[in-house]
Amino acid sequence: MRKPFAITLDPGSSLANHTGSWRTLRPEYVDRLPPCNAACPAGENIQGWLAHAESGDYEAAWRLLVQDNPMPAVMGRVCYHPCEGACNRGALDDAVGINSVERFLGDEAIRRGWGFPQPAERSGKRVLVVGAGPSGLSAAYHLARAGHQAVIHEAGPVAGGMMRFGIPKYRLPRAVLEAEIARILALGIELRLNAKVTDLLATMKEGAFDAAFLAVGAHIAKRAYIPAGSSAKMLDAVSLLRSMEGEAKPMLGQRVVVYGGGNTAFDVARTARRLGAEESVVVYRRTREKMPAHDLELEEALQEGVMVKWLSTITHAGESSITVEKMALDAKGFPHPTGEYETLEADALVLALGQDVDLSLLEAVPGLEIDDGVVKVGPDMMTGHPGIFAGGDMVPSERTVTVAIGHGKKAARHVDAWLRGARYVPPAKPETAAFERLNTWYYSDAPKTVRPLLDVIRRQSTFDEVVGGLDEGSARYEARRCLSCGNCFECDNCYGVCPDNAVVKLGPGKRYRFNYDYCKGCGLCAAECPCGAIRMVPEEI
């Protein structure tokens, strides 16, 4: 080729120069565990389903969600959402309203009639599930999706467990509960009602079951010794709430005192207000900080006019009054009696002191270990008796619906493996996507949307649902507040900020790839990745 004046070499491209050899640090794409996912007792992939909701694909979001939890509409109402407590956005403005988006998806699924796919194959194995509370339903659901025949034996006349007979209607409308249960049963799960299991091994043998999952809950009310006059009206919280599901509503009178500091105590106090009590007082022996009830529950109760007497124990119950002794905390935070007494007017006293598990069905089962009134299980949710698994309130746990559902899922995975003579090894958990890993500069400022609350007057007199749902626009807005912690959301930042064009964009949904021939390892991509999905690792030289 004839070259212009003074030119002796052919032009060449700098692509011949592999600057990747300069690198001492190498960027790598990672998926870190978002703190919300890590905190979810049901193991939901929250960040994952929020990402679908962000783009408006609610069905995809719901389908991903129900891979872990079959009851999002219930969950979006009663879950105490530890996810939101862990949410990284909390350090910016407010945690993402995960719970309200979940509820929106759950309600949307009911409205549109989305159902679960039938399992591709059937194993022919039969698994007995004892109890149709959240844990039993969750286990049956996961077993059914894995192709096993689940048969639920339930002592009560309807399914739901404490979701039906404990949690009041104003927090969980029954139509929502029924819709989600019906959808689970539609997977071909057999539900036998009024079928209390009294001898587990006998029932297993009779039904030719290959394994069993127990989730009988904790239904026996704990008692405290309170000297009482013969005419004093004393009830326990579980029976009271249970009777709310019947025809005849309980008569409590004008002034109701509830003894206890858990969520159940507040549910009773709020129910009493709705039944017409002028005064509804919760008596608790410690302070607000020590109280196990959740802040939200307390707050809503206070809004409805429920009163709380802190640092008090009940020493005597009479016909129309109770005697309360003031307590004082010692240095270790334990309450001690002070000898100061006070009288409260009361037409009824309701004890909400917790529940014990009825373990009578297990009497003939060898190998079980019972500790502190609950059945011990291994990390695989199996009891000491091979093939018998257990979960929910009857095993050591925090006793929430969400934990119960998580146990059901976990147990189902292990039962499934056990039935195949294998062991289920859960995938290794990636590192958590901590706040420090994020570059929050890139997120738009956006305060949290607040869920509408029912007018206080109606909350004091009716059992209408207290907390409203979000409309579509607000739900999508809320979903988009998610920072996508630790998981690439294809913002193109790495592709844009690399001074060496060493990031290859693979197209929508396919993320990116590094071209290590040219990556000099400057680390700009990692520093400017909003969600911390790139890590820099030392290059072996």
Place this chain on the structure above:
Amino acid sequence: MAFQPIKFYQTGTFTVGNRLLPPEARAVQANMRRTNSLNSGHRACQGCGEALGARYAIDAAMSATNNRLIAANATGCLEVFSTPYPETSWQIPWIHSLFGNAAAVATGIAAALRVKGASGVRVIAQGGDGGTTDIGFGCLSGMFERNDDVLYICYDNEAYMNTGVQRSSATPPAARTATTPAVGEQPGNPFGQGKDVPAIAMAHGIAYVATATVAELRDLEYKVRRAMEFRGARYLHVFVPCPLGWGHASDATIRIARLAKESGLFPVFEAERGEVVGVSKIRKQVPVEEYLKPQRRFAHLFAPTPRPEVVARIQAIAERNIRKYGLLERTT
């Protein structure tokens, strides 16, 4: 209740792309088929702000001109790291001028295109701060005064980096360079009068003058696109941190540029015919320390003897910028 649709896009336009935005609302840099005007294999240091800024600007110009573009490039890092003869990283028609005459060479190209009737082809001149505010200043002013149809882009890394970090008229006060060492009573570059080239460009009354940083891609791309809507002389001044010369981590280039803007030290604005028509407001104001501290060229302000009085003078510069350009969102 009036219906108000909520438009909220998670990262809005802060990120390069955003899958929630329509494609036309994403940056040129998000495009899988962007020009990559300055291709891989160049010899710029790790995390080079100038390499990044040049690709951002020229890709945007290519997109704005339908790929009908010629660039003249002054001597300096950008030329040296991209084009060690006979290799080049440029994927556009590109010519190396001399250190001080990029504006004049570009003027010549524009004149030649006009003569050939190819006025659809647009011309860019580009160079470092030394080539622009010092040695090339006469050619630049002439180009402005004649209103030649050229967009001049200055990549400001605040010193002569290519020859080993010597001071230029764009070097900020107190900064240590090879020629302004951190010794004596007033270590680093003395507090002089400064040389505000964007303001000088505006004083020429040319059609369009703007400043930008590598931390605000959308803004930078917008300004290149806007500049291409005008004919005649135009000037774009891009702030490009230099990890080597400034002594900061290679992964901090964009953060440093962001802090320069958020502290008020580098005002980001645009002006038409000598009048400011838009400023990029500070989003999260920071004191100048946050900008100065990660850079070794300012290390002598903090140790061994802290010099708060010098930092205060730098803070005063930032505050004057904030006042002058109205960089803070008014809070009522």
